[in-house]
Amino acid sequence: MQSEIYKIKKGIQLNLIGEAQKAVKLMPATPCAINPPDFRWLVPKLIVDEGDCVKVGTPLFCNKNDESIRIVSPVSGTVCKIVRGEKRKLEHIVITSDGKSTCEDITIKEDNREDIIETLLVSGLWTFILQRPFAAIANPADMPKAVFVSCFDSAPLAPDYSFILKDKAKEFAKGIEIISKLTIGKTFLCLKADSDNSIFEDIATVEKCYFSGPHPSGNIGTQIHTIAPLGKGEVIWYANPQDIATIGNLFLNGKLDFSKTIAVCGESIENPCYLKLINGASLSPTLTKTTKGYKLNNTDEPTFDTVIKDTYTRIISGNILTGKAITDECFLRYYDNQVTLIPEGGKRELFGWLMPGINKWSLSHTYLSWLFKHKKYSLDTSLHGGRRSMVVSDVYEKVFPFSILPIELLKACEIKDIELMEELGIYEVVEEDFATCELVCPSKTECQQIIYEGLSLLRK
Amino acid sequence: MIKFITTISDKLHKTFGTKKMLRPFYALFDAVDTFILTPSTTTTRGCHIRDAVDMKRIMITVMAALLPALLFGLWNIGYQHFISLSQDAGFWKEFWYGFLKWLPMVLITYISGLTVEIIFAQRRGHQVAEGFFVTGMIIPMIMPPDIPLWILALATIFAVVFAKEAFGGTGYNFMNPALVARAFIFFAYPSKISGDSVWIAEKADAFSGATPLANAAAGNFDSLPSITDMVIGNIPGCIGETSKIAILLGAILLIYTQVASWRIIISTIAGGIAAGLCFNISGISAIPAYQHILMGGFLFGAVFMATDPVTSPHTKNGKLIYGFLIGVIAIIIRVLNKGYPEGMMLAILLMNVFTPLIDYISIQLNIRNRQHIRILKNEKLQQ
Known part of the structure; x- marks a missing residue:
């Protein structure tokens, strides 16, 4: 089948310290x-x-x-x-x-669409099938116009799925076969151009699209927008590649196995690497406090200090753009494939607005740091300024690869004008698509929250 | 050092936050505090990291861009003054004279404007927005050097209250406040801001102080200064507008740092030249089109006033149309209305008013285009 290359030009390639080493550690059984x-x-x-x-x-x-x-x-x-x-x-x-991983008995049927849906619902794997608009669990009664799978993540320090899935090629292929039966339309496999896609390329029955360019080129929203923009009433289903391998595992081997491999990364982890664990596992037993932040323990020595309350390091389930800070026992969130640890900010600086700022990351050229394009940055959680009303005009457009007008859509959400929101394309986006806008906004607008509130309004 | 200041700031934060008597001054304290030290706030939800740029940094960049034009303007005040007296005072004396003329103007502008800003910020419970730092810098630069200070204060207060705070403050105003201040004086006290006698500080009566624009409007083409003088800027005029080289330096900084939109700057100049050429070809005006760009406040307006992100359109094409029309309208007013030799101010204000319309059209076009693309892609999908 033919394949096309889509070049995403707008976005941000943010180079951060703390990329995960290509080695997998096994995690002991934790709650x-x-x-x-x-x-x-x-x-x-x-x-x-x-x-x-x-x-x-x-x-x-x-x-x-x-x-x-x-x-x-x-x-x-x-x-x-x-x-x-x-x-x-x-x-x-x-x-x-209890360390035994005994399973419920599940009858696996894959003869037709209804059987597959029923098997997925009974096994609980249906939760992995998500839908756009809204990025919520798909409604089994809908018929999606297409199914999308993004086989790469372009977010900062994101895990590499071709590494994670290198031993699960068969399961992945089976999973794709299963979910492609859920639509009457096409199934799209979105791959990263110019990289090793050997695991994904063998699958013949689906359309393959190649994407190049900065984040958010790997976001499902960007890919859907580029290939098949959503209108009112239309639905597209999608799933994460690791979750597809989990689905494939059930249909191929009859095993219900919720383990997954995540990247533990960021500046504040001493030995960033991949970690194999059960979905939802508590991370705190595997982390030990060090001067730099934290360190991942060796497999068989869990620490017993299992509650983390730390004012110097932020542990984020997910990436730094869309993830959520986790504390106490640090449970991995259901859909996350990455845990990022970064230092907390808030250090006050004398006349910060006047300094050249060689170590400050900024998309604008107002700090001298833009002279060093390929530098790897160490960034903390400082807000770098106070919240203001929206003054920007074209900053968003540089990082937002949609043909949607970002400021107008945000304003429509703020004034709760549902008709205008629909016309401006609210169904094509969720919060994560606005993460890059939020990142660069000089007025420190909480774009993701505004979009979430807009979507919640529609959901009612 | 930083630790010491931080501790003091923390203590003051507590005092200002708790003591009832001091609470009305919290907005003022917060503005000073975040001016000295970067704020300690961290992200709470959404993105965990943020771009280092904030409004303060953007505003300081604009102020840096204004600096060359300002410094030149200060010298030019003195230079014009001593020329009108037929004296040669030397560079430093001229500069010092200009500085002493400008200092009370800028102080009055900031004091009157910031007082209003702080009162509104305090009443609304907001932080003081940085927008006025630039507005307060620009207002004296678009005034003649001899403007009475009370008029300046009145105009500033009028502009901040009625052009900005009445609509909700920085980010919600639909007209550029600095230009509103100038328009206020222009219509309320026209003798102080137009005519031939106001552009040179304490001018000797016998000396003609007409600006190139006034000469051109009156048809005195012989008394126009040379092109070189107009580019360098040693001619009578508003403080900031005369030196085109200094303004271009500012423009380069603004475009390089991506603070101002190059689309607006370029399209305004293009609009001005296009309109000038039309008048040349039709024989209505004999002034070459390029000279229009060099005269009066055209370039200053194009670089520093038209590019105000709040009052200009949001979309790329909207910006091009907006800039082009500013250029065209400015030249139309200049050429066709002999009463108003300077059309830039009114052109920008007029297009500020039309900005929502341009944005509305852009939105409608975007909605139509996207629907069209969606239908095309859906058809492709079904093949």
Whole structure:
């Protein structure tokens, strides 16, 4: 089949210190947690109680509005606590592992689309099938106009999927075969141009598209926008390559296995590398405090100081643009394939606005640092300024590879004008697509939050 | 050193935050505090890292870009003054004379403008926006050197209150506040800002102080200064507008640092030249088109006033249209309306008013284009 190369010109290639070494460490069994807030706009209905014994695949809670969508336990063991936050909102369901990984019995059927959907729903793997618009769990009743899989991540310090999946080529191929049956349209495999794609290229039945250029060229939103822009009422389904391998594993080997490999990276980790763990695992037992930040322990010596409250290092589940800070037991979020550790900022500087700023990263040329284009930066969490009203005009356009007008869409979201939001293309974006705009905004606008609120308004 | 200042700042933060008497001054304290030390805030949600650029940095870049034009302007005030008295005072004396003329102007502008800004920021519970630092620098630069200070203060307060704060402050204004200040004087006290007698500080009566524009409008082409003089800028005029070389230096800095849009600057000049050429060809005006760019505040307006990101359109094409029309309208006013030799101010203000319309059209075009592209791609998808 023919393949096309799409050049994404707008965006940011941010070089940071702390890329993960290409070596995989195995993580010892730690408590795992499923966090209901990770599932966007899903109203959880709890099925288990504290103290219940669960197997891999035992449903923990389901979607209150569609009870066929169930979120299952990734490990076998005991539900040790259910943590609730404000207004009794479910925060974590923590499960201690018994180390046996016994599975629920699942009948695997793959004869037609309905059978596949049912198998995925029962096994809990349906949660890996997401939809645009909204980036929420797909509605099994919809028919997507296409299925997308982005086989690379262009975010800063992102994991390399061709490395992670190098031993799972068969499972991945099977997974692609399965999910391509979910649509009557085409299935697109989006690959990074000019890199090693040997695992992905063997799959013959799908369309392959090559993308080059800076972040967000690897974001599913950018790719969908480039190939098949979404209009009102249209749906596209997508999934992460690792999750597709998990689906493939179930259909190929009959195994329900929620383990995944993530990149642990960033400036504040002494030995950045890949880590194989169970989805939702607590990271705190594997981290030891050092002068630089943290260090990953050797496999068999977990520390017992399992609560992390640190004002000098920020541990982020996900990448630095869209991830979320995690503390205490540091549970990996459900859809994340990366954990980034960076130093907390907030150091005050004398006349910072006047200094040449050779070590400061900025897209604009107002600091001298732009003279050193390929420098690797050490960046902390400082906001670098105060929040102001939107004054910028063309900064966003340089980093936003959509034909959507970013400022107009943000303003439409702020004034809650649903009709204008729809016309300006709100269905094509989610928060992560605006992350680069938020990063460079001199007014320090919280673009992602504004878009999220806009989407929530539509979701109601 | 930094530690010492930080501790003092932390203590003051507590005092200003808790003591009732001091609370009305919190916005002022915060403005001074973040001026000296970068703020200690960190990201909370969304992106965990942020670009190092903020409004302060952008504004300081604009001020740096204004500096060459300002320094030249200060010298030129003195130079014109002593020439009108037929004296040769030497560079430093001329510069010092100009500096002493300018200093009270800039102080009055900042004091009156910032007072209004701080009062509004305090009432709204906002931080003081940096926009006025540039506005306050520009206002004296687009005034004649002999403007009475009370008029300057009145115009500044009028501009800040009615052109900016009435609409919600920096970022929400639809007209450039500095130009509103000038327009206020232009219409309320026309004798102080037009005519031949105001452009040279304390001019000797016998000396003609007409600007090139006034001469051109009156048809006195013989008394126009040479092109070289107009480029270098040793001619009568507003403080900041005379030296084209200094303004271009500023323009290079603004474009290089990507603070101002080159599209607006280039298209404004293109619009001016195009309109000038049309008048040349039709025989209405004998002034060569390029001379229009060198006369009066055309270039200063194109570089520093038209590019105001708040009052100019958001889209690329919108910027081109906006700039081009500013250039065209400025020349039309200059050539066709003998009463207003300088058309730049009114042209920019007029296009500021049309900016929402340009943005509206851009939005509608974008919506149509995207729909069209979507249909095309959907068809391709089904093949």
